[in-house]
Amino acid sequence: MTAELVRGQNHPLDRTRLEIRIAAGGPVVSGVTLADERGALTGVEAVAHPGAPRRTGIEVPRQAAAEHRIAVDLDALAADVHRVSVLLALPVGIGGPADFGAAAAPFVTVTGLDGTGIASYTLTDLGAESAVVAVELYRRQGAWKVRAVGQGYAGGLGAMLQDQGLPQAAELAAEIQEAVRDGLARSIPAPDPAPTPPAAAAPAITPPEAAAPASTPPANSTPTPINYHHPNRRPTAPPPPQNTPAPTPTEAPHTQAPHPEAPPTPVAGDAPGRTADERLYNQVWGIFEDLSRTVAAYRSAMDFAQSRLAKELDAVNADSRNRVGPAADAARAAAHDKHARLAAQAREVLDRDLAQLTAEAGVVEPALPPALADWSSPVWHGYRVPGDYPIAVRLGDLRLPECPDLRVPMLVRLPMNRGLWIDSGTPAMFRGEGAPDGFADSFGPDAFGSDAFGPDGFGNGPDGGEPLDAAEVRRRALDTAVTLAARLLAAHPAGELTLQVIDPAGAAAPALAPLLETGALREAPAAGAQGVAAVLGELTRRVDLVQMAVRNQAAESLPPDLDTAEQLLIVHDFPHGFDDRAVNQLRYLADEGPSVGVHLLMVADRAEAREYGPVLDPLWRSLLRITPVPDAHLADPWVGHAWTYEPSRVPEGSQILRQVLTDLAEARRARGHSRTSES
Structure with missing residues (x-):
């Protein structure tokens, strides 16, 4: 299973031939630096970039793009290379955001050549930086590891390369940006305007390659519906008929009307896995991911409704001759009514999905084994010291402000990394x-209203x-x-x-x-x-x-x-x-x-x-x-929501913790006596 890293965390690499896959919300430049044990670069030949994409053991893409694949062969690197740093930078002079704070959070995955995930990292805490060291592969005591770095530079590529000790940092940064501009001019022509789809055509629903925080769509674009459902889980409701008409200008493009058929009845352990515990573990993670994407779709729909209201009000106020009077008042009232309808439709879809996820969580929670169960669960009263390691342990619960009553267990795999x-x-x-940590600046009464924060x-x-x-x-x-x-x-x-x-x-x-x-x-x-x-x-x-x-x-x-x-x-x-x-x-x-x-x-x-x-x-x-x-300080790896963490506490007056600890001590003493007798 892919390890999901946060800044500063490392993970061992079990192979030396790798791919580093990058997904961003828009074009980024990717590169790699090869540093010695002190983290210093020997010269420009230690940098793989679009103008020089191949170095021994490394190959990077030649263009700026929203998706990249970097090939790495650690065995082929020179003996003095101890640190392989993956760089991301925003291209200069081709449009787009000026810093990563205005772009979707980049997502980096280290995989084997067969696509098997090893470790992933979402760079969720960037602001004014236009270049960043995303991850590094480093050699320690003969073994290779990957570390999530996330070190950003407001000064761009030049500042990043200079920080790594490259004397020609400014010249090389300019060369890289020039190579990117040339590559884009030759290889990525501007797209033709998309023809208007016929009224009877159904809107396409394309799963995003990498989840990113939802943002307000440009004024001249038509947003498409978001498919936020976990790919390995049953849908919460059947898909709409194929002849569903495209949304009209008064309909929210981010949402779909509830289907009249009833959703499937939730079943505990209804997820892939070889054992019952693994199936329950995967099901909890499925609920967590579905909730994250459900709320992302709701927030995106609300952003769209708000931006549309602002645009229509601006249009009324822009005409100095007609900004007052009955016609202007009617136009403003119509805009607010439309906003209310879009918000109500978005909330209806959210409530439908939350009801299904709440029902599933209500079925799963009583079925969890002790390691995954809350301290208040009756399963602890039948606790027996395990003979083998469980798949994970529960550290507490997670929730979002839109649904404070739906708490998802926070599970951590064993052994802990x-x-x-x-x-x-x-x-x-x-x-x-x-x-803290820049995960959730939008959390507060100004964002959701005082009623959204729960009891x-x-x-x-x-x-x-x-x-x-x-x-x-x-x-x-x-x-x-x-x-x-x-x-x-x-x-x-x-x-x-x-x-x-x-x-x-x-x-x-x-x-x-x-x-x-x-x-x-x-x-x-x-x-x-x-x-x-x-x-x-x-x-x-x-x-x-x-x-x-x-x-x-x-x-x-x-x-x-x-x-x-x-x-x-x-x-x-x-x-x-x-x-x-x-x-x-x-x-x-x-x-x-x-x-x-x-x-x-x-x-x-x-x-x-x-x-x-x-x-x-x-x-x-x-x-x-x-x-x-x-x-609220934890971010999910798909969308980057700020989740509220609540520790798992023993119920007031309960003796279950002492009972469990006593059983453990007795089992340990019995094991010690058994070993003594055998010897």
């Missing part, structure tokens, strides 16, 4: 700053009351860490995950009580500078030894005292009590640990960590950030 950062600072929406209220606390104070948010962050640790322990076979805790100041004892009292946490949390150094040193040693053993296929040479179980390290109150050496060790564990079974669960205030300067940026960017209270 990145750690977690639980932000103990006040959420951005509580500070009145909107959603939580984005300016209030999670229970609709006053905003939480800093101490309460920190307490909930640590509680969230404990419940997530319990869920991860419950998802592993007995003894296959070892939990450790670093608590420099010893302030986490009350929250850690369930783990300590049940024996799930076998050793007291490490405190003080010596305790921090000892734990981090041992885990760093473990990563180094296991990496060497895997690379040399010598697992039997591992020291007998090495704990070969996967490791989960909870780090509380970071960065207080951590020196530079400890910070570097944490960065190393975050980057290299997941591939050999060492995972971080950081509990820290990201805003506070920023005060320590850019040294901590690579650390928190390499981890998946979640929050102890609802916050």
